[in-house]
Amino acid sequence: MFKSIWFKCISCLLAILLISGASITVLSNVLYVTPEERTQRGIIKVYGELVDYETIFDIDNAEFNDDTLTEEEKAVIITDDGRINKIFIVGDKESAKYELLFQSIGYKGFKNGTVTVWSRVVCENGTYTLEQVILSSNTSQSLINNLDGKFFSKYHVNDLLQNFKDKLFTTDKAADGQNNFNPSSGATYSATASNNAVNCVIKYIEFIGGNA
Numbered sequence: 216m217f218k219s220i221w222f223k224c225i226s227c228l229l230a231i232l233l234i235s236g237a238s239i240t241v242l243s244n245v246l247y248v249t250p251e252e253r254t255q256r257g258i259i260k261v262y263g264e265l266v267d268y269e270t271i272f273d274i275d276n277a278e279f280n281d282d283t284l285t286e287e288e289k290a291v292i293i294t295d296d297g298r299i300n301k302i303f304i305v306g307d308k309e310s311a312k313y314e315l316l317f318q319s320i321g322y323k324g325f326k327n328g329t330v331t332v333w334s335r336v337v338c339e340n341g342t343y344t345l346e347q348v349i350l351s352s353n354t355s356q357s358l359i360n361n362l363d364g365k366f367f368s369k370y371h372v373n374d375l376l377q378n379f380k381d382k383l384f385t386t387d388k389a390a391d392g393q394n395n396f397n398p399s400s401g402a403t404y405s406a407t408a409s410n411n412a413v414n415c416v417i418k419y420i421e422f423i424g425g426n427a
Contacts, residue, residue, distance in 0.1 A: 250275030254301065257318060261333050261349055262305075268316065271302040291422045296411040297321040299419060300331070312339040318351060319415040324408030328355030332367075332412045336375075336420060343420045345372040345379075348413055358402035362409060370413055376424045383417060384410035 248256075254273070259265055272292065273279045284292060292299045299319045306313035315336040320329050335347040348370040353359045372379050386406050 257333055257351060258316065260351070261316065261335060261347070266305055268303040268305050269308070271304060272299065273301045291419050292415075294415060294418070296323060297415045299415050302419070312337070314338065317416045317419070319412045321408040321410065321412030321415070323404070323411060324353070324356050325358065325404040326355045328408065329353065330356060330359070330405060330408035330412055332409060334370075334413060334416045336416065343375045343424065345370055345375055345413075345416070347371070350409075353405070356402070356405040356408070359405050361402040362405055366406070375417060375420050379417065383414045386410065
């Protein structure tokens, strides 16, 4: 019996399964990245180095996640078009100049996929400037590479509350070209998801600006 071909095959398969299972367990432990490490990698991607930050909101942090929001805050942070995942203060909020750093996700991309971005908003003497938007990740966006640095650089807006009042980024033809973000690359759906991610940040700035 123990010398039969079937016994040898089954034994071989069991050995492979045991070794594979052990290897996967070890690799999972080695490759696991904590939410804090993911946040730090994102901050380094934006600033080029790890900077000091204070958490305002973070879906991965039990002290600052969705369950801690008021209904009014939920209506701004969680929308049908996207949501904000993280909000951090970089710098001293009590000073004349500091920054808000957002990670937000936009829905309604290609095949209902998503685009996630990091957005820097510079706050100086009550003025909010959308300084920088950087692609973080995407889901199912086959043409996302067509949205290059030139595309994301267009998101820069000085004094959001004054110059972008009641405006949102769109891929539709707009009367005012300032908020018409329809890329010639053909990646319109990916652009829509990217716009929605940034629009989440704009809505939040309008919210805190109106409640300041």
